[in-house]
Amino acid sequence: MAGRKFFVGGNWKMNGNKSEIQSIVNSLNAAPLNDQTDIVVSPPAVYLEYTRGIISPKIRTAGQNSYKVAKGAFTGDVSPQMLIDVGADWVILGHSERRNLFGENDQLIAEKTAFALESGLGVIACIGEKLEEREAGRTEEVVFQQLAAIAAKVSSWDKVVVAYEPVWAIGTGKTATPQQAQEVHAQLRNWLKEKVSESVASSTRIIYGGSVTGGTCKELANEADIDGFLVGGASLKPEFIDIINARS
Numbered sequence: 189m190a191g192r193k194f195f196v197g198g199n200w201k202m203n204g205n206k207s208e209i210q211s212i213v214n215s216l217n218a219a220p221l222n223d224q225t226d227i228v229v230s231p232p233a234v235y236l237e238y239t240r241g242i243i244s245p246k247i248r249t250a251g252q253n254s255y256k257v258a259k260g261a262f263t264g265d266v267s268p269q270m271l272i273d274v275g276a277d278w279v280i281l282g283h284s285e286r287r288n289l290f291g292e293n294d295q296l297i298a299e300k301t302a303f304a305l306e307s308g309l310g311v312i313a314c315i316g317e318k319l320e321e322r323e324a325g326r327t328e329e330v331v332f333q334q335l336a337a338i339a340a341k342v343s344s345w346d347k348v349v350v351a352y353e354p355v356w357a358i359g360t361g362k363t364a365t366p367q368q369a370q371e372v373h374a375q376l377r378n379w380l381k382e383k384v385s386e387s388v389a390s391s392t393r394i395i396y397g398g399s400v401t402g403g404t405c406k407e408l409a410n411e412a413d414i415d416g417f418l419v420g421g422a423s424l425k426p427e428f429i430d431i432i433n434a435r436s
């Protein structure tokens with residue numbers, strides 16, 4: 189907690205069309221939203237501009253990915269400059285689906301993070317262990333390695349939010365318990381303190397993602413080192429409003 193502004197992101201992943209987005213946006217625009225919370229939604233890239241055009245200015249938008257250079261022969265990719273051009277303020281990088289389905293490694297994610305920050309975007313930097321890694325007692329080692337790769341390329345942490353998303357909790361309905369999440373968040377904050385600085389450790393938001401719902405969000409939000417959420421499935425549903433307001 190410690191003065192860190194609560195941050196809730198909705199990662200829509202590869203879901204939605206104009207009509208579905210219109211109805212999600214209508215419900216968000218009409219809802220009472222806690223103004224002590226930073227709220228970001230991340231539609232598929234092709235719908236970023238459409239979403240920006242209809243959503244309340246209180247809600248910021250994020251790309252789900254961006255490449256490490258501004259333009260060029262990189263078929264199928266988008267740059268931070270393009271995301272900014274269509275009104276995005278943030279980008280999600282290092283999501284486990286990018287790592288595991290599209291083969292992105294720590295090095296590439298770190299380079300993309302550096303370039304997105306340099307270009308003026310905020311970065312939601314995702315890390316998290318797989319089930320077999322947790323079961324082998326390697327959670328700390330894995331998340332520290334992922335964070336270290338990113339930290340090596342970050343010179344200013346003001347616009348970085350770290351998202352801890354255990355892979356076994358993503359899309360599975362198995363939310364980490366508040367204690368499981370808090371334990372890793374505290375370890376990550378301690379890592380930042382030791383390897384970066386005390387002030388970065390105390391000011392950087394560390395948010396949790398993995399099957400967060402309207403039912404699980406309040407208890408998680410009570411933990412000292414959980415500064416918000418990155419929400420997948422539930423961000424497409426009305427309960428996203430309860431998650432945004434979890435600290436109210």
Ligand SMILES: O=C(CO)COP(=O)(O)O
Nearest residue numbers: 199358359398399420421
């Ligand atoms: O991957 C996630 C957010 O980036 C979490 O997804 P779910 O909330 O659907 O588990």
